[in-house]
Amino acid sequence: MKNKRVGSRTVEMQHMPSIISTASIVGPKEGKGPLRDCFDKILDDDLDGEKTWELSECKMMKDTIELAVKKSDKGLKEVDYLIGGDLINQIWPFSFAARDLDVPFIGVYGACSTMAQSMCLGAMLIDGGFAQNVLAGTCSHYCTAERQFRFPLELGNQKPMTAQWTVTGAGCVLLSQYGDGPKVKYVTIGKIVDKGIKDGNNMGAAMAPAAVDTILAYFNDTNDDPNSFDLIATGDLGTVGKTITLDLLKQKNLDISKVYTDCGLEIFDLKGQDVHCGGSGCGCSAAVFSGYIYDKLKKKEFNKVMLVSTGAMLSPNSTLQKQTIPCIANAVVIVNE
Amino acid sequence: MKNKRVGSRTVEMQHMPSIISTASIVGPKEGKGPLRDCFDKILDDDLDGEKTWELSECKMMKDTIELAVKKSDKGLKEVDYLIGGDLINQIWPFSFAARDLDVPFIGVYGACSTMAQSMCLGAMLIDGGFAQNVLAGTCSHYCTAERQFRFPLELGNQKPMTAQWTVTGAGCVLLSQYGDGPKVKYVTIGKIVDKGIKDGNNMGAAMAPAAVDTILAYFNDTNDDPNSFDLIATGDLGTVGKTITLDLLKQKNLDISKVYTDCGLEIFDLKGQDVHCGGSGCGCSAAVFSGYIYDKLKKKEFNKVMLVSTGAMLSPNSTLQKQTIPCIANAVVIVNE
Numbered sequence: 001m002k003n004k005r006v007g008s009r010t011v012e013m014q015h016m017p018s019i020i021s022t023a024s025i026v027g028p029k030e031g032k033g034p035l036r037d038c039f040d041k042i043l044d045d046d047l048d049g050e051k052t053w054e055l056s057e058c059k060m061m062k063d064t065i066e067l068a069v070k071k072s073d074k075g076l077k078e079v080d081y082l083i084g085g086d087l088i089n090q091i092w093p094f095s096f097a098a099r100d101l102d103v104p105f106i107g108v109y110g111a112c113s114t115m116a117q118s119m120c121l122g123a124m125l126i127d128g129g130f131a132q133n134v135l136a137g138t139c140s141h142y143c144t145a146e147r148q149f150r151f152p153l154e155l156g157n158q159k160p161m162t163a164q165w166t167v168t169g170a171g172c173v174l175l176s177q178y179g180d181g182p183k184v185k186y187v188t189i190g191k192i193v194d195k196g197i198k199d200g201n202n203m204g205a206a207m208a209p210a211a212v213d214t215i216l217a218y219f220n221d222t223n224d225d226p227n228s229f230d231l232i233a234t235g236d237l238g239t240v241g242k243t244i245t246l247d248l249l250k251q252k253n254l255d256i257s258k259v260y261t262d263c264g265l266e267i268f269d270l271k272g273q274d275v276h277c278g279g280s281g282c283g284c285s286a287a288v289f290s291g292y293i294y295d296k297l298k299k300k301e302f303n304k305v306m307l308v309s310t311g312a313m314l315s316p317n318s319t320l321q322k323q324t325i326p327c328i329a330n331a332v333v334i335v336n337e
Numbered sequence: 338m339k340n341k342r343v344g345s346r347t348v349e350m351q352h353m354p355s356i357i358s359t360a361s362i363v364g365p366k367e368g369k370g371p372l373r374d375c376f377d378k379i380l381d382d383d384l385d386g387e388k389t390w391e392l393s394e395c396k397m398m399k400d401t402i403e404l405a406v407k408k409s410d411k412g413l414k415e416v417d418y419l420i421g422g423d424l425i426n427q428i429w430p431f432s433f434a435a436r437d438l439d440v441p442f443i444g445v446y447g448a449c450s451t452m453a454q455s456m457c458l459g460a461m462l463i464d465g466g467f468a469q470n471v472l473a474g475t476c477s478h479y480c481t482a483e484r485q486f487r488f489p490l491e492l493g494n495q496k497p498m499t500a501q502w503t504v505t506g507a508g509c510v511l512l513s514q515y516g517d518g519p520k521v522k523y524v525t526i527g528k529i530v531d532k533g534i535k536d537g538n539n540m541g542a543a544m545a546p547a548a549v550d551t552i553l554a555y556f557n558d559t560n561d562d563p564n565s566f567d568l569i570a571t572g573d574l575g576t577v578g579k580t581i582t583l584d585l586l587k588q589k590n591l592d593i594s595k596v597y598t599d600c601g602l603e604i605f606d607l608k609g610q611d612v613h614c615g616g617s618g619c620g621c622s623a624a625v626f627s628g629y630i631y632d633k634l635k636k637k638e639f640n641k642v643m644l645v646s647t648g649a650m651l652s653p654n655s656t657l658q659k660q661t662i663p664c665i666a667n668a669v670v671i672v673n674e
Binding site: 002003004005009011014051052054055080081085088089090091092095096098099101102103104105106107108109110111117121124125127128129130131132187189190191192194313314315316317318321323326328 | 339340341342346348351388389391392417418422425426427428429432433435436438439440441442443444445446447448454458461462464465466467468469524526527528529531650651652653654655658660663665
């Protein structure tokens with residue numbers, strides 16, 4: 001058996017799985033943002049015909065999964081595993097979306113790191129010979145996340161400027177052993193990093209050290225050159241987290257500033273859309289990758305991209321019990337080769 | 338690349354990973370049950386010196402992980418991935434347990450199917466060449482689960498006789514590419530199965546069809562003989578779920594009755610311990626496998642075992658929104674060969 005490990009934490013695919021299709025659906029606010037033309041569908045309203053926001057989130061996820069399959073030359077019957085999760089308790093939206101799909105199901109919880117986490121697992125299961133086709137996806141919904149993690153929307157609660165706006169959106173990729181499309185080359189799984197931040201309204205600061213840990217691990221493991229990338233995109237660090245990430249990396253003599261962005265800064269117009277520090281949520285990096293980034297990869301405008309989805313593993317109850325916020329970042333490197 | 342799929346849903350390990358050590362810690366009630374001598378540690382009380390039940394659950398999980406490593410010839414630094422989750426919102430206990438362990442972390446959510454799910458993923462990551470050593474584990478705690486999924490304990494709420502008793506317990510296995518110990522041979526990942534049950538106090542009935550689906554898939558895929566097993570153990574179906582499982586399998590002409598048990602029926606004395614239909618919770622199959630079953634495998638009293646952990650992917654909020662209960666069962670076959 002070939003050992004696929006590179007350095008201490010990164011693994012290299014031996015037969016790089018292709019991303020043969022993707023799909024993304026977003027909410028109305030995201031549909032007014034700068035990436036509006038990259039998404040497959042924009043919802044007219046947050047309920048989308050359902051009775052509750054949670055059921056709307058389930059529907060958005062299911063529609064996105066089915067659309068990713070429809071856009072490929074595969075059928076659901078050819079999919080070996082569906083991997084994903086979301087922010088809502090007991091990953092309700094994602095697992096309920098899977099009810100009618102009849103596909104073996106691997107539920108994960110990585111908070112907002114779920115998109116990269118699911119892609120990492122999917123790529124490894126294909127490269128390991130366990131699957132030919134894997135769906136990996138995730139979603140978030142502003143209204144469900146707000147009322148679960150913070151306050152009822154009806155309260156009209158105000159937030160500090162370090163807070164972010166949870167994206168209403170879903171993204172899904174179809175990974176395949178064969179087929180055309182950009183390929184997954186490297187995977188770096190994150191560690192739980194907790195630097196003692198307790199402020200749930202400053203997730204960027206909490207998550208930045210986790211992003212730094214994973215990005216450093218990748219570059220230490222591979223000796224890769226940051227400037228060989230067309231894009232390194234963290235998931236949802238926002239303006240505060242992005243600045244901290246660049247600063248901490250520079251302290252470690254790694255400068256990624258020429259190619260670095262954060263999905264939470266791409267999906268909204270920060271000047272015009274009143275989202276404070278930027279977008280957040282599982283759906284943020286999921287929709288930005290499945291829409292915008294994948295599109296650029298397909299057109300060969302990007303040929304080497306790192307997606308580093310970032311997650312804060314806090315619970316409303318852990319915050320009430322005065323606990324700090326453990327964070328994680330998972331990285332997946334996608335290339336046209 | 339060798340295709341490791343057998344039939345439609347099962348995969349066979351090419352270089353079977355060994356389970357080189359396990360650990361289990363349980364609460365006081367479980368410590369009075371029939372398996373009391375199989376566990377590594379029995380807590381004196383539900384808080385175990387912590388301020389809250391959730392923090393006690395975190396500590397129990399962390400202690401169990403560290404003990405599994407200590408009982409092996411490996412160190413934490415040699416562990417490539419820690420895989421697991423639990424029942425509590427945002428898998429707080431498991432991810433908080435990982436804070437100080439400094440090991441790449443893969444959080445999953447499979448409700449009470451988590452033990453087998455984590456073992457399945459761990460075995461595949463090792464067999465695929467991505468890892469040499471993987472920790473897989475999970476936990477549950479009666480007091481945290483009751484107050485999250487049902488009612489405050491202080492209410493002294495009564496339950497119907499179809500209800501089960503959430504196990505306070507944690508289990509963890511250390512899987513390794515090399516080394517002695519029983520080996521993981523087959524993995525069958527479950528589908529989401531939802532037969533329309535809405536009663537959160539009858540999880541056995543809700544989960545049984547998922548167990549049946551996965552068990553049937555395994556036997557259809559492999560043409561294996563049920564009586565070649567020393568034990569087929571579902572996770573936490575209890576008396577109601579066990580009966581339904583046997584009945585539904587017989588309707589499909591599969592008789593596993595000679596070798597079948599349910600971990601929820603093994604961990605408690607149903608006549609003397611007032612647990613209604615039996616034990617439940619992630620920790621149920623985790624502690625029973627890591628304690629009792631692993632011990633029998635090591636002694637060669639068992640040489641072929643299937644662990645089918647069963648999970649109900651409901652959320653308290655999904656129940657409030659009148660949704661049915663989606664369920665899943667993951668199976669892992671362990672052999673002495």
